Amino acid sequence: MTSISSGPARGVAVALARVDGRHLLKSPLFLAGLGVAMLGTAVFVLGALTDDATTWSNDAWTIGAGFILAAVFAMLAVNRTSLRDHREHTDEQHGSLPTNQTQRLAGMFGAVLWPATVSTLLLGVVVVFASTQVDVPAITIVNVLHNAALFLMLGAVGLALAAWVPSSFAAPVVAFALYFIHPGETPAAWHVIWPFATLGTVGLAMWHILYLLGLALLLLATAATRWERGRGQAIVFLGSAATVATSLTVLINGACSQAGPCLL
């Protein structure tokens, strides 16, 4: 149902984003993810403080891996939160209320901004601190923004799974697959489709952020079709699909010209 005016709908989505955002921040899964990120950071900082040979390019992977895991844990938290009605049998009760599922989906996606912002700020602080100890390349700033996009994209994965596969087991399986199925060490242009890929130039890294944001919207539109299939969903779906296709084209062409065999 899309019948109510956009004013209340937007207000409800914002209010839901606030309420659920705070709950996500307190979620044990999100906090566990942050803990892992801090562990990865601690390993790097300890090395930087005690070993002069520590460099950003060789040793900061522990920070990257920690924050990627934090994003994966946030995805699990979003999925678990989205499955509340299913788990607690409140579907009917809440079905009698004026806010429809699409508005709730929008609110929940807005709520993902909270953990995304907190983790990105934290990563920013880590990078600033690290720059006082070792040389940090300029592209790292884009990588910090990439972290926010990754949170949003994985949050959308959690929402889409909750919509289409309302089971507590689906998200952990997908999280495992996302994190542990790695494209391998041999450079190939198609590796850019991997959401955790880090790109060598600022330009390509920005396109990868756009790719992740496009994926996030595509997943959201897909989730929304679970409940309604209107013009709004179609527009978002087509717009985000076009964004993903364009950014992927640029990324693969760019990666082809830079390294390794293309599309192999």
Place this chain on the structure above:
Amino acid sequence: MTTLSGNVELVGVGKRYGSVQALGQINLTVERGITGLLGPNGAGKTTMLRMMATVLAPDTGSIALLGRDPSRAEDRVEIRRRLGYMPQEPGFYRNFTVFEFVDYVAVLKQVTDRKQRHDQVREVLGMVELTSVAHRKIRTLSGGLRRRLALAQALLDHPEMLLLDEPTAGLDPEQRLRFREVVSQLPKRPIVLLSTHQTEDVAALCERVIVLVEGNIRFDGTPEAMSGIAQGRVWIAPDPGDDAMLSWRTGDGKYRHVGKPPPHAALVEPTIDDAYLLLAGDGVGISR
């Protein structure tokens, strides 16, 4: 809040689950005030309330709620803004506190202004006397407190139509009396439909009572008129009787009979319970 005029109107409403006819062709108008809905298990009470709560569509017939058509999306949203619904088996986010949960429902009810919303949450928690546990996690609450919480969320934003499905099930006598007080003192005299097995609640609260049996309305009138159905058919006798529809031994050692009298029986004033037994007799399998 703009006021919607209009009652609840069901015209030829029917619902079938597979081979089971849950509701027959129901024709009913419900006006402002408290209406009790009585009937044995499986009589169609919950089905009827779910339709009025806009979570279930009828197979046949039409429904108008507060002057609007719930089959139209725009109308449905407008109805839901003015509806309070306490389902038979309410669910809760058990890791939320009482306040957080009602606040969340208020957001879903589109009360987006934070201060106004929190004021409303405090108001309804006060009405059902949950203020002292407002910051306790729901998972720590007893069944009775959860039932009051379910009522609190239904009372949010002063609904014009309040649907309560067995709200007093599991409540102790004091809590039931408190429930009666809350419902009888609702401001703006909303349409209240109270589905229950507690005939005492109906007698104490309702201006009108509807008895549903096997998906059809078997009685529709005042509680007094309902009791009147049993006038002349309730007896007290020293011995048990075989011909009565139902007879049981009371605390003073005498037998109360509903239906045909045994020898040496004396007529007594009937209660709404007696009338219910007569009306629903076939449905509860006690007819003679």
